[in-house]
Every structure is written in structure tokens, then in C-alpha cells.
Amino acid sequence: MELFVDTHAHLDFDLFDEDREIVIQRAIKNGVAAIITIGVDVESSKKAVELAEKYATVFAAVGIHPTECADIPDRDFDLIEELANHEKVVAIGEVGLDYYHMRAPKEIQKNVFLYQVHFAEKLGLPLIIHNREAHEDIYDLIKSKNISEIGGVLHSFSGEISFLEKILLTDFYISFTGNITFKNSKSEELVKETPLERLLLETDSPFLTPVPLRGKRNEPGFIIHSAKKIAEIKQIEVEELGEITTENAKRLFKKLDI
Numbered sequence: 001m002e003l004f005v006d007t008h009a010h011l012d013f014d015l016f017d018e019d020r021e022i023v024i025q026r027a028i029k030n031g032v033a034a035i036i037t038i039g040v041d042v043e044s045s046k047k048a049v050e051l052a053e054k055y056a057t058v059f060a061a062v063g064i065h066p067t068e069c070a071d072i073p074d075r076d077f078d079l080i081e082e083l084a085n086h087e088k089v090v091a092i093g094e095v096g097l098d099y100y101h102m103r104a105p106k107e108i109q110k111n112v113f114l115y116q117v118h119f120a121e122k123l124g125l126p127l128i129i130h131n132r133e134a135h136e137d138i139y140d141l142i143k144s145k146n147i148s149e150i151g152g153v154l155h156s157f158s159g160e161i162s163f164l165e166k167i168l169l170t171d172f173y174i175s176f177t178g179n180i181t182f183k184n185s186k187s188e189e190l191v192k193e194t195p196l197e198r199l200l201l202e203t204d205s206p207f208l209t210p211v212p213l214r215g216k217r218n219e220p221g222f223i224i225h226s227a228k229k230i231a232e233i234k235q236i237e238v239e240e241l242g243e244i245t246t247e248n249a250k251r252l253f254k255k256l257d258i
């Protein structure tokens with residue numbers, strides 16, 4: 001039973017130090033065919049690549065997260081580019097803009113993002129984009145010619161329907177996390193509006209644990225809970241949702257060899 005691709009997890013985080021291997025095995029048992037573990041800085045990108053080397057099911061994305069982008073030495077960009085050449089690195093990410101935490105001025109966040117867009121362009125890798133309260137600027141960036149051609153996903157999508165509609169005019173994919181299972185989730189409308197062929201699944205582990213496990217650490221094997229909820233909203237079987245979203249993931253992440 002191989003159903004799902006968890007397109008966004010942080011398996012390198014300390015919270016998995018005790019039982020990382022068990023977590024990966026449990027994911028496989030629960031129908032996860034591949035996990036993309038995402039770097040947020042040079043250190044975690046290195047670890048992501050190491051995990052991808054160690055486990056067949058694990059693939060990596062490398063990049064500098066917008067909350068980690070203050071005072072980046074040039075050397076860090078070189079290291080990200082070097083790592084991005086690895087055969088199991090399927091995307092540049094996570095990258096983007098975060099105007100909620102605002103750990104660096106907007107201009108710096110944009111520059112760090114654009115710098116990494118170069119690698120994506122050069123290496124033919126899609127972008128995994130983090131957007132927190134930066135809707136307008138994200139939209140302006142991704143509709144530009146070069147970025148729209150690179151493509152990618154807006155992960156853990158949030159925003160109004162009107163923002164989603166604008167994003168759907170580009171070729172970017174949309175993914176939702178466990179928060180789709182929360183009571184009174186505003187994401188339900190967003191899921192309805194997103195065409196199946198533009199949807200990806202993700203957990204964002206260890207964060208955003210789905211109901212009924214809310215309060216616990218999240219892990220890739222829990223993806224079934226958000227998958228079931230999305231299938232219910234879309235009024236299809238969860239197996240069919242798995243098939244479609246796995247095909248979508250393979251179309252976007254061309255190096256995802258499963």
C-alpha cells in the first residue's frame with residue numbers, strides 16, 4: 001500500500017532524534033511512499049541530504065527559510081547551491097517571505113529569496129514556498145516570468161479565497177497541512193476551490209498535528225488524517241486522492257524517483 005507523498009516534513013529537527021528511524025518505518029507502514037524533508041538553513045539542509053542518502057523513502061529540499069535569513073554569509077549560499085546538486089534534492093526550499101515573525105527586513109527577505117531562485121532556475125528545481133502574511137509580495141514575485149516558469153508549491157496554504165484564486169492563475173501547486181482537520185477550519189473552502197490536479201499533501205511535521213492526534217508531535221505517518229479530510233471535502237475515495245496527489249508530486253518534483 002503506497003498512497004501518499006508527504007511533500008513537506010522537517011525530519012532533521014531534534015524532536016525526531018530519539019526515534020527518527022521508527023518514524024520513517026511507521027510512515028511507510030501507513031502508506032507513505034516518499035517523504036520530502038525540508039531544510040531551513042545550511043545546517044538543516046545538510047542534514048536533510050544526509051537523511052535522503054540514508055533512507056530510500058526520504059528525499060530532500062535545501063534552502064534558507066525567511067525566518068533564518070538575517071545576516072547570511074555568502075558562503076552559505078554557495079553551500080546551498082552545492083547541496084542542491086545532489087541527486088536526491090528535488091526542490092529549493094523552504095524559501096519565501098514571513099512578515100509575521102519579521103526576523104529580517106522585507107527587502108532582505110526578498111533578496112535572499114531571489115538569490116535562491118537563481119539556483120532553482122539554474123538546476124531546474126521547483127520552489128517550496130513559505131508565505132506568512134506576505135500575500136501581495138509573494139504573488140508579485142511568483143507571477144514574474146522567470147519564477148512562474150520555475151514553478152513550485154505554496155506550502156501550508158493560508159489566505160482568503162481571493163488570494164487563492166490569484167495563485168491558481170499561475171502554475172503553482174497548493175498544499176494543506178493537518179490544520180485542515182481542525183474544527184471550524186477556514187481551509188475547507190480553500191480546499192473546495194483548489195482543483196485536484198493542483199493539490200499536494202504534506203504534514204509539516206513536527207508541527208500542525210491533525211485531529212485526533214492534536215497536541216502530539218506530528219509525523220509523516222499521520223498524513224492519513226488530513227488526506228481523509230481532503231478526500232471527504234472533495235467527495236472522492238482517499239485512495240483516489242492519494243493517486244492524484246502522488247502524480248501531482250511526481251509532475252512537480254521531477255527528481256522524485258518513486
Ligand SMILES: [Zn+2]
Binds near residue numbers: 008038094204
Ligand atoms: Zn516547513
